[in-house]
Amino acid sequence: MAENKRGRSSFLLPRPPVITAWASVAGKKESQGPLGHCFDKTSQDTFFGQKTWEQAEKAMQEQALSLLLKKAEIQRFDLDLVLSGDLLNQCIGSAFSVRNTGLPHLGLYGACSTMAESLLLASLAIEAGIADRAAAQTSSHFASSERQYRFPLGYGGQRTPTAQWTVTGSGAVLVCRSGKGPRITAATIGTVTDLGIQDANNMGAAMAPVNVKLRPYPIKWLAWFYLYTQNTNKYGGNTSNYIYNHTIIFIFRCIFKSE
Numbered sequence: 001m002a003e004n005k006r007g008r009s010s011f012l013l014p015r016p017p018v019i020t021a022w023a024s025v026a027g028k029k030e031s032q033g034p035l036g037h038c039f040d041k042t043s044q045d046t047f048f049g050q051k052t053w054e055q056a057e058k059a060m061q062e063q064a065l066s067l068l069l070k071k072a073e074i075q076r077f078d079l080d081l082v083l084s085g086d087l088l089n090q091c092i093g094s095a096f097s098v099r100n101t102g103l104p105h106l107g108l109y110g111a112c113s114t115m116a117e118s119l120l121l122a123s124l125a126i127e128a129g130i131a132d133r134a135a136a137q138t139s140s141h142f143a144s145s146e147r148q149y150r151f152p153l154g155y156g157g158q159r160t161p162t163a164q165w166t167v168t169g170s171g172a173v174l175v176c177r178s179g180k181g182p183r184i185t186a187a188t189i190g191t192v193t194d195l196g197i198q199d200a201n202n203m204g205a206a207m208a209p210v211n212v213k214l215r216p217y218p219i220k221w222l223a224w225f226y227l228y229t230q231n232t233n234k235y236g237g238n239t240s241n242y243i244y245n246h247t248i249i250f251i252f253r254c255i256f257k258s259e
Contacts, residue, residue, distance in 0.1 A: 009189045016183035017126035020176045023067035025060045027142070027168030039169070040067050046143060046168060053143040054093065057086055060170035061097035061139045068135060068172040079103055080131035083122050085114040086139045087148060087166070093139055113190065114138040115171060122175040123184045132177045139170035150200075163202075 004012045024039045031042035041063060048056040048063075061084065069076060085108035086093035098105045110117040118136035125131045143153055145166040151157040175184070197206040 010186060012186045013123060013127045013184060015127050016185045017123045017175045018179045018181045018183050019173050020179040020181045021068055021072035021174040023064050023071055024171045025064045025169060030167060030169055053141050054088060057093035057139050057141040057144055058096045061094055061137060064137060064170040064172040068174055072174050079133050079135055081125055081134040083108055083118040084137035085109050087145050120187045126175055126177050134175045135172055136175060137172035140166050142166045142168045
């Protein structure tokens with residue numbers, strides 16, 4: 001058995017890498033939300049000064065990486081590796097953001113898991129000794145995602161009540177061999193789970209089912225407890241259906257309750 005493997009899909013990192021810096025860029029709608037003050041940079045222009053939404057996504061990644069390097073007080077060529085992805089075909093947002101930079105780049109596609117995937121792989125690269133500094137980054141854009149997965153906004157289609165709103169933003173973190181900051185000591189690799197959800201407009205039900213392998217952990221029961229002690233009318237009178245579609249949201253609600 002692998003020395004650092006634990007259980008079916010978890011592993012330990014004997015020399016835990018450190019997250020020494022992080023940066024974020026977000027759009028107009030995100031800046032108006034409860035986390036608006038947490039972003040390093042926001043823009044009221046959804047095009048971010050570009051001609052298309054896809055180019056805007058590229059610009060967000062460029063800005064996030066630039067902010068990351070500035071906050072870490074390092075230069076671009078101090079990076080050994082960049083791991084990034086987005087929701088576009090062939091990951092063009094992330095690929096074009098590092099075009100002609102000379103930075104070693106691995107393009108990733110994990111949809112909503114891309115940030116976690118890039119962090120995991122960056123940590124492995126650092127722990128394995130093949131890099132001293134690695135940037136993990138991802139982005140998404142509401143308008144480009146609508147064109148990619150649903151209906152272009154120009155169609156003027158009516159949104160369904162269960163339709164999700166993809167964030168317009170980009171996040172980047174610097175993972176290093178040493179330094180000050182939170183350490184990544186272990187990770188769990190997820191599995192592909194298909195529960196047969198057939199509503200193409202309800203991505204939440206497909207991506208965050210209630211049984212996302214949280215059974216061994218008390219946090220799942222905290223989520224259930226929180227839901228059933230709230231006013232069900234707030235969520236359309238069907239609390240059980242809401243937790244089924246939005247489990248992850250409620251996990252964070254339990255920990256960081258803002259109401």
